Amino acid sequence: MNYQRFFQEAIDQLHAERRYRVFADIERIVGSFPRAIWRSGAEAKEITVWCSNDYLGMGQHPDVIAAMQDAAGRMGSGAGGTRNISGTNHPLVELETELADLHGKEAGLVFTSGFVSNEAAISTIGRLLPNCLILSDELNHSSMIEGVRRSGAEKKVFRHNDVKHLESLLQQAGRERAKVIVFESVYSMDGDISPIAEIADLAQRYNAMTYIDEVHAVGMYGAHGGGITEREGLADRIDVIEGTLAKAFGTLGGYITGTKAIIDAVRSYAPGFIFTTALPPSIAAAATASIRHLKASCAEREAQQRQAARTKEILSGAGLPVMPSETHIVPVLVGDPELCKLASDRLLGVHGIYIQPINYPTVPRGTERLRITPTPFHSDGLIDGLKEALVETWTALGIPFTDTRRPGVEKTERIIPLVVPSAGG
Numbered sequence: 001m002n003y004q005r006f007f008q009e010a011i012d013q014l015h016a017e018r019r020y021r022v023f024a025d026i027e028r029i030v031g032s033f034p035r036a037i038w039r040s041g042a043e044a045k046e047i048t049v050w051c052s053n054d055y056l057g058m059g060q061h062p063d064v065i066a067a068m069q070d071a072a073g074r075m076g077s078g079a080g081g082t083r084n085i086s087g088t089n090h091p092l093v094e095l096e097t098e099l100a101d102l103h104g105k106e107a108g109l110v111f112t113s114g115f116v117s118n119e120a121a122i123s124t125i126g127r128l129l130p131n132c133l134i135l136s137d138e139l140n141h142s143s144m145i146e147g148v149r150r151s152g153a154e155k156k157v158f159r160h161n162d163v164k165h166l167e168s169l170l171q172q173a174g175r176e177r178a179k180v181i182v183f184e185s186v187y188s189m190d191g192d193i194s195p196i197a198e199i200a201d202l203a204q205r206y207n208a209m210t211y212i213d214e215v216h217a218v219g220m221y222g223a224h225g226g227g228i229t230e231r232e233g234l235a236d237r238i239d240v241i242e243g244t245l246a247k248a249f250g251t252l253g254g255y256i257t258g259t260k261a262i263i264d265a266v267r268s269y270a271p272g273f274i275f276t277t278a279l280p281p282s283i284a285a286a287a288t289a290s291i292r293h294l295k296a297s298c299a300e301r302e303a304q305q306r307q308a309a310r311t312k313e314i315l316s317g318a319g320l321p322v323m324p325s326e327t328h329i330v331p332v333l334v335g336d337p338e339l340c341k342l343a344s345d346r347l348l349g350v351h352g353i354y355i356q357p358i359n360y361p362t363v364p365r366g367t368e369r370l371r372i373t374p375t376p377f378h379s380d381g382l383i384d385g386l387k388e389a390l391v392e393t394w395t396a397l398g399i400p401f402t403d404t405r406r407p408g409v410e411k412t413e414r415i416i417p418l419v420v421p422s423a424g425g
């Protein structure tokens with residue numbers, strides 16, 4: 001066995017399929033978000049980031065940074081061990097109380113990331129329930145799929161947001177069998193929302209448990225940032241609400257909330273919770289400050305919705321193929337992995353605009369796209385600049401516009417694309 005050659009060939013395979021990923025080297029600048037420094041070889045230049053999941057810019061909020069610095073100054077840098085061995089640092093106790101309150105649940109449990117929270121919670125719930133059947137939306141995030149797999153439970157995948165299909169699977173299983181429906185509220189690549197009320201109705205009718213991933217909604221929807229379940233008054237109809245502290249809340253970590261019994265069972269049985277060091281007090285304190293701020297303030301949510309709506313309107317108006325989205329996410333269709341990467345490279349190299357290309361397997365082949373996430377800090381001027389840059393890029397690379405009657409589009413000559421070797425992914 002030639003180990004080096006084996007791994008090199010695995011990488012070559014990705015290159016051949018045009019889905020080798022390169023991560024841009026980015027240094028964010030507090031106070032001028034979404035501006036950042038991009039480094040490529042010896043070059044360093046200022047760019048605008050249009051693909052951050054720091055959706056509300058809370059990662060640079062003065063209260064959040066102050067809470068982090070204060071906790072680190074008073075309690076040090078690390079947690080000092082797993083909670084099992086070293087106890088729970090106090091800021092984490094406060095954070096879990098805050099999260100339970102955010103979702104109107106009895107208890108909350110924090111993990112080192114949203115990925116770990118899904119993997120650990122779903123696998124533990126599915127493993128503890130006897131002869132459990134997990135019903136999983138076909139577009140669920142990788143962390144949920146991992147959780148289902150590791151539970152060892154039987155799994156049935158229902159077509160995306162298809163309640164008819166879900167109902168037929170529930171019917172087959174019958175009322176008596178243990179069943180968990182696992183789904184998301186906001187699907188982050190298309191920006192669509194699941195039919196939560198209908199799924200909750202089915203769960204009630206067929207006596208199933210419900211587990212929702214609100215990662216792309218917490219902080220951003222609902223009067224207090226409790227997500228789509230808060231906005232629609234459905235939080236009490238869902239058994240487990242999962243979220244992240246790393247996107248709209250701008251820090252790090254993941255969590256679940258639910259009844260005392262469910263949370264205590266996961267706390268007691270999940271290896272992904274028990275055998276890993278807890279989040280540091282500084283991060284827990286920063287997350288609590290961020291959640292508290294967004295519970296009281298709607299300004300960030302409203303500004304984000306306004307700028308996202310304006311971005312969709314301006315880009316669509318320019319004939320760019322904005323995919324339909326009900327949320328703050330603005331996907332623009334390219335439909336080809338190579339062109340998608342070239343478009344991203346050109347935006348960064350020529351226009352100083354960073355938008356990561358989204359290719360297979362994150363999205364289905366043929367639906368490769370640029371995924372744009374406007375924040376309250378993307379001003380009207382930045383949106384207009386984005387439109388100009390996208391139109392130039394679409395024209396230069398010959399990517400289809402929606403409106404082919406737009407003057408100049410067909411006549412534009414295809415120019416040789418500029419390739420920036422170390423950019424994009």
Ligand SMILES: *Cc1c(COP(=O)(O)O)cnc(C)c1O
Pocket residue numbers: 113114115116118141143184188213215216244245246253254
């Ligand atoms: C990002 C993401 C996660 C993982 O959250 P992290 O805190 O980044 O680990 C889970 N679910 C969905 C849908 C996500 O997009």
